[in-house]
Amino acid sequence: MKLRKASLALATGLALSLTLTACGGGSGSDDGKITIGIKFDQPGVGLKTADGEYTGFDVDVATYVAKELGYDAKNIEWKQAPSANRETLIRNGDVKFVAASYTINDKRKAEVDFAGPYFLAHQDLLVRADDDAGIKKVEDLNSKKLCSVTGSTSAQNVKDKLAPKADLQPFGGYSECLTGLENKAVDALTTDDSILAGYAAQKEHQGKFKLVGLKMSDEPYGIGLKKGDKELRDKINKALEKMKKDGSWDKFVKKNFGAANYAYEPAPEITETS
Template sequence: MTLRKAGLAAAAALVLSLTATACGGGSSDSGSNGDKINIGIKFDQPGLGLKTQDGEYVGFDVDVAKYVAKELGYDEKDIVWKQAPSAERENMIANGDVKFIVATYTINDERKERVDFAGPYFLAHQDLLVRADDNTVRSEDDLDKSEMKLCSVTGSTSAQNVKKDFAPKANLMQYGGYSECLTGLENKAVDALTTDDSILAGYAAQKEHQGKFKLAGLNLSDEPYGIGLKKGDTKLQKQINDALKKMVEDGSWEKAAKKHFGPADYDYEPAPEITETS
């Protein structure tokens, strides 16, 4: 009887061991935690990636991330959102803190030395946000002649680039955050705020800002947004690209763009052609 009990115990232990191995197989994947998936987004960009006071996550990037996650087999409840500051995105991917990042992440050669991208899924351009009744700047030529007070967030390169390449006479003013720039713009302390037009449109579309501001409509640069992922993960890259294609084909991309950018009268580009393939 003792031997029989010992044999049953050993068999049970073997079954438990095999079961644990099978269940834990996905936990070793970067950015995965069992049945959960870690996705990086911005928490402070209205219209793109925003964590609300109620703890909800909303925006175009959030909708793209949810769609991709669904195509990878994850329900919305399985997503663990991770804040992805611009300066930390490559580290978060390389360290396996996230499976992928959807956070106004412009594809460029310098970043591609450390991470791979899927997409692009959106094409933004650097632009200016001005007051709704301001018609001073209608073209790059107007900008070149302007001595406007140009607002930038401290540490941002957007305004520096505009001042260097397009508006050398501008008076560059640096504030701590976009909300301060918007307050300055509303109070006429500054004449314009500059960054990607998608980000500007998100702020202009906020309920408290609707009707106060408008985009100048200057395409000062091309900013193709990609989904960042671990370098060399060609399987995930293809899966994400397939999901992005499906999102465009079934109308979900256009629906999300209208929902988040429409209130700002933002004339966004159509979904771009996917170029990041291995």
């Protein structure tokens, strides 16, 4: 009798263990929850607001994808994914995936895999709405004051390759650049047009700034995931295709960037399939 009871207890324990394992979901997910990496400081793209809400195009895209993977919005745990930490978060399994203005390039693909792209951004310039500095093309930045966010390569790329006489003005962050632009301490700010549009669309900034509309680079945003996870990549790509077809992609773009009159590109073709 004791032996039968012990065998029954062992079988019950094994069944419970298998059930818990099945519910776990693997890297970045546990007990029906999923952890997703986003930016916390990019209005219109990925922002954690003062009241603890998460907003932006990447947030909407990631929420849609998570739902297609079987996770309700209430079960998403958002994790800050600064540019320098994205690959580490993915490799360590701290997140299931990253959607954080994450440009697909060969250097990053050596460390992680991507799904997508789901958006095509370009490096652009933000100027004052009245364009009193007369900046119509990148060469017009020569002798003009260009905001350079500490640690950013965008402004340096302009100076090195496109407008060598541009006067770089270092600031601690984009918000400081916007204040400098409004106060005429600088004449332009440069980074991805999606990020610039997000700032310009903020309620406190509406009508003050505009994008010049240059395309100084191509920045295809992808969803980063652990290298070799073909199953997850294929599922995310399927979700992204559905998002485009059912109109959600357009809705998300207009919701987050519409106030900036941003001439965005159509949803790009998905290329990260192998």
